[in-house]
Amino acid sequence: MDDETAEIELLEQNLNKTRQISQRMTSILTSFDGRLVKLEKSILPLYTSTQILTKRGNNIESALQKIDEVASNQEGIAAEEALILRGPQAEQLQIYTDALERLNAGIAFNSLDRDSRDSARLVETGAKKLTQLFTKLVAGGSSGTPPAGSEFEMIPFPRDLLATLQPLVAFLRTLPLPSTHPSHPAANGILSTLKDAQRGYADMRGNWGRKCLEIHGRRVVERAETIDGVAAGRELGRWMNNMLDVVEEEYGLLTQLAPLPGQAALSSAYISLLTPLITLLNTTLSSLSALIKRSLHKYTFHALSAFSSLSTVQSRWDDLVTRRSERKENELKDALVSLRGVCLRSFPEFLADIKMAAVGKGGELGVGLADFTLSTIRYLEQLLEVRDAVESALLTLGDGNWKMGDGVRVANAPKLGPGSEHILLEHYIYDVVNTVIQSLTTLSRMQKRPAFGSVFLLNNVTYLQTNLLNPRSPLIDVLSRPTKDQLNSAFRTAKAGYFDSNFSPLMQALADDNAKAGSSGAKAAAKEKFTRFFDLLDETKERHKIARVLEDDPDNRDLLADEVVRLVVPSLQRFVQKQKEKEFSKNPAKYIKLSPEEVEVQIRSFF
Template identity: 20%
Template sequence: MGAPRRAAFVEESAEVEVLYANLEKMKSLTKKIQASMGRLETSGKTVQEAIGPIYGNTQKLQTTNTNIDRIIQAIDRIREPLDMRNKEERILKDGPRQAGLAEYMASIDRTRQALRDLKHSNLRSNQQTISELNGLLRVGNQRLEDVFREILQKNNQKVEPLHYITKNLEFPRLSQDQASQLRTINAHVASSTAELAQADPRWTPTAKIYGDIRGQYLTSSLETMAAACVATAKRTRNDAPYKRRDNAIEMYTQGIRAMYTAEYDNICPIFSRDEWGTVLKLTCQSSLNAFASTLRDLDKQIRENLTLDCFLAYEIVDVVSKTSFYIEERTGNLKYEISDAMKPVRETAKSSLSYLITDIRTKAQQMLQLPGDGSSVPLTPEVMTRLQMMVDYLSPLSSIMTSLGDGNWTQSSKSSSTTSIPTMKSFDVGADGRQLFAHYATDTIETLLQNLDSRSRAVLKGKSLQGVFLANNIAVIDRMIRSSDLQPILGSLGPKIEVWRKKAAGLYLDSWKEASVILLDVQYTNRTPRPPSTGQAPDSAAILKQLSGKDKDQIKEKFKNFNVLFDELVARHKSFRMEKEVRTGLAKEVQSFINALYVRFWDRYHEVDKGKGKYVKYDKGQLNAVLASLG
């Protein structure tokens, strides 16, 4: 047992010694490594100190190179506009004909873009170049404007509107190619103008050019129609009222309507949507001024002959208003401008309503004499003819009366309502429009009859003559209503006419009252009581027997007086000049008034002359025949 253990210890001891020996070697190696690391660290510091400056200089050189490259690029950019300007200057100064319109506009686009870039750079060194490019862009714009002008002037020969209207032809318009060229030029000029910021903010230079050239075309083309309106308004007959279409105003407004809408069709493809209305107004301004001047001339002539030419004023209001509505519907513009041009005539048309009623009073009161035969006066058919003619102008009159207000036409024009622009609703002649006119016509007729009545009382002697005069004028009024388009409008006037007719009949019958008084005998009951009524004719002989001689003499005198007065009244009746319906109507009034009284008187006392006819001139049948002959 002892020997094996010793051997084991010896072996382990030897391994320990080996480990110690290796440990010593590791320590020695570690020292050597530490010594080497120390030397390496020292060497690294030396290298870093040597290489550091070289590395730093290299970075600085790289930064410098980058900056130099940027400076070179900036110099190139600065030189680029100058080089570009020289190139574009040659193109722009050559003009669009030599360079070609497409290339010319491309050059303007490049110039405009370069100018925009330079302005954004804010480099002081670029200010001179910016100024030069501004000048170059102005030159380019002017050349484009010249081309724009030339294209328009090729199509600026004036036309004769009447030719196109009468033949129902479309007015000439710019071709599609021309519109395309003008649109492209306008777009470039508008952009360049915005860059230069020198244009009138209301419109671009091309819009001004378009308005001037095409405006001259419109004005010159329409001037013959304007002259025709003034010429046809001059009166050749001072006693005849104006008749519809005797003046050229309707043709003139048709020409304006057609030419303005044609011009709007030209404008839309050339200019942007927000410019359409502005350019149209600019283009039409000159011709609208001429139109307004023409209407002022017409208004002056209308006011000089208002009672006859008021219908021309109504026609102008009618056709001009319809024209303004049509153009406004087609273009969305010019309604107010056209309405302003019409304003003087519309005011005259409004004032005419009160003027015409006042004129009736004036003319009636100026009648120093009236017909001695009771016939109607010319004033009555004159007034009624005027009302008949007014029916043809219900549309404008409806608008005018609506703006005045119901009944305000009896006031002076100064107190009327302020002017308002007519609307389509005010031209809608419905129940309201017809009712307003009916009220006006009624006021007119009432004014006429009242003044004729008052004048006849002052001038004519005798109520019967006054009654015949009034009845004749009423008959003319009634007949002219029934025989015209006034009838359906003035249907409600019947009761008022009937009141006047009864008044006239009452005046006429006043002279027959004297004859009726004669026939109103006294019932003689002093001797015997009055016999009861049996419905049969009384016994004339029996009645006369009861009367005294004096009473019989009074009866005889009554018959004689009645005969004389009756013959005078019949003769006077036949001497009057009566309208057919007046003669018939008054004869019936007399017959119903006198016949019954005479029949009663004759039945009672005709035996007073025992059929000899010395006192009783007419029997019942004879008197009735005479009365019937009055009609």
């Protein structure tokens, strides 16, 4: 118990000490807390002031950073503005377009530290600078001196310029326009700039195309007066195809390089591009038309060949020019209508010229080939070279209307329409041949000496027959049966007239004369007949020295000689034999100056 009491007392003592220590600690802490409160009250104003100063310091630091950032941005903007105002360089195009893209993006998202109107003006300036580069590059590819050779040579757009233009055009097509960026401040100005650039492009390319084609167009007009009409028309056709090749090439280039590729803008530019070329076409065709109308009989085949050649390119013109440009005008169609009218006039005028050749030409005209005989053969041959144009024109003119009322139309004759062109051509050729024969016959009858007229007619009709009915001639296929019959009939008539004028007097001189009776009278008549015969033979010989028969046709000349021999010599042989049997003279050689065999030789010498 004592031990436990002692421990309890010890614990109480320790507890008292602990209590005392706790009280002292509480007193100390209370005193410390009071001091802290006093310290806090003393430090609070200083803390507040320090906090304000710290905030001000942070604000000053942020302001300085912002000032540095703004200064840096201003330097960048100034440099970018200088870049844009200086204009693009072809080799550094990407840098320039990137700068404009940044400006456009800033305007779109309102992220620029400048007035959007200033930025828009800068974008518009950049667009103008780009279009100036575009125009400069196009001008470089649309200048120079075209090749001056006789054959047209297509000049392609330079590859290096095209390679530079393609990325430039691709960027120009991305610039803001009212249709795509209605709120962009520079959209309307950029649209106007691009329109001007596209119009300038069209003018430059159109005038360059005209420059390349113009020298060849003048050559076509100049040569038309010196070369064959069919060849001249074909040259015009080749020139037209060259023009359409240029148009097709330029349209493809325009679709690649047009800054405004929309259909409406493209059509407008295409029309501007075509204008110089169409002007050149009108000038060239007007010059040719004036040449043809000045002397239609001389330039008939210029008109026909030109009509044929231009007709073959009509569909191509309609596709490349009329439909693509969405124009109502069709200059080539108008030119063809005008040419068709000239061609229609040529047919009756040719017949009228042949008729006029036989009017007012009295006197001796010689026995050679008439000019219109030669020209008719050439005319008919050339008709086949432009047969499509001829048949089309004759179809339009109407069957028989080329005779200008001279022909009598059969009331119940079938009307010839499309598909009957070859029949119309046969009818026209028949009328040409018939008119030539009539004029030749009229001229032959105007000769003061019928014998010479007969030689003239025979020479010309034989020339017609030989050239037209030659199996190797292409004309044989377009001659109708009536035409062939007419030629053969005319030849027979001309030959009969030749025999009648030149050899019938010889035959008449040998004819029996029953009026003189008695032996002495018959002998005297025989002597007179021989004298008359050989006198006429001498006259015929002299005449044939002047009037050469079928001089350039040895085959027909030999045949004609055989016929004359068969006509004259047998009659002479019979008459000589008959008179010798009657012993009409004691000296027959005095009157029979040549034997029948010698007469034959002499007759053959006529040809």
